[in-house]
Amino acid sequence: MTNLIFFGTPGAGKGTQAELISQKYNLTHLSSGHILRAEMAAGELGTEIKSYVDKGILVPNELVIAMMEKAAKTSWANNQGVIFDGYPRNLEQAESLQKFFAANNLELTAVINLEISEEEAKKRILLRGQNSGRSDDNPETISERFKTYHDQTKPLIDYYQNLSKIKTIDGAPDIETVAKSIHQIIDNL
Numbered sequence: 001m002t003n004l005i006f007f008g009t010p011g012a013g014k015g016t017q018a019e020l021i022s023q024k025y026n027l028t029h030l031s032s033g034h035i036l037r038a039e040m041a042a043g044e045l046g047t048e049i050k051s052y053v054d055k056g057i058l059v060p061n062e063l064v065i066a067m068m069e070k071a072a073k074t075s076w077a078n079n080q081g082v083i084f085d086g087y088p089r090n091l092e093q094a095e096s097l098q099k100f101f102a103a104n105n106l107e108l109t110a111v112i113n114l115e116i117s118e119e120e121a122k123k124r125i126l127l128r129g130q131n132s133g134r135s136d137d138n139p140e141t142i143s144e145r146f147k148t149y150h151d152q153t154k155p156l157i158d159y160y161q162n163l164s165k166i167k168t169i170d171g172a173p174d175i176e177t178v179a180k181s182i183h184q185i186i187d188n189l
């Protein structure tokens, strides 16, 4: 079973690529941001979650970890591999995910690291913000989201490098070119 993590700054294209690749390889796309926004819109924990998301900081680990594990279990029960998009985002989540794979006798196949300059990523998010309706796609929150990425998420590159799982690709080109680079990686795994 193929289990991937799509990694990168906000605006690197993780969500767009995860959607395309999950369809092509019949994997389940598990976006933590998407799952949290669904809970924000309708769930009991919505108000609490929104208070973190609107500040551009991470939602507490216990909450996110439980939501993502539940979603992954359902996919695995249906014999589908997964793409984690936006998860894990700090060391505790990454360690917890490794334990979760082991407990389910499964393995992380690879981490696809989409590399893009911060300037380009910010441009993309602001463009998306015009239509996304996302309360966190505004300049102040975007700055905080990048700070959160640098402080807590970026160190995971070393963590996965040590596990020999990182595959870095250039995320700057157009959607189709990036998708092709990802196909090549997956087909050679």
Ligand code: AMP
Residues within 6 Å of the ligand: 010, 032, 033, 034, 036, 052, 053, 054, 056, 057, 058, 059, 060, 064, 085, 086, 087, 088, 089, 093, 136, 145
């Ligand atoms: P995203 O859609 O991936 O840009 O995520 C939007 C927001 O949801 C982030 O800025 C965080 O507040 C929250 N979030 C998404 N994924 C996680 C995660 N793995 N851990 C904690 N908070 C998260």
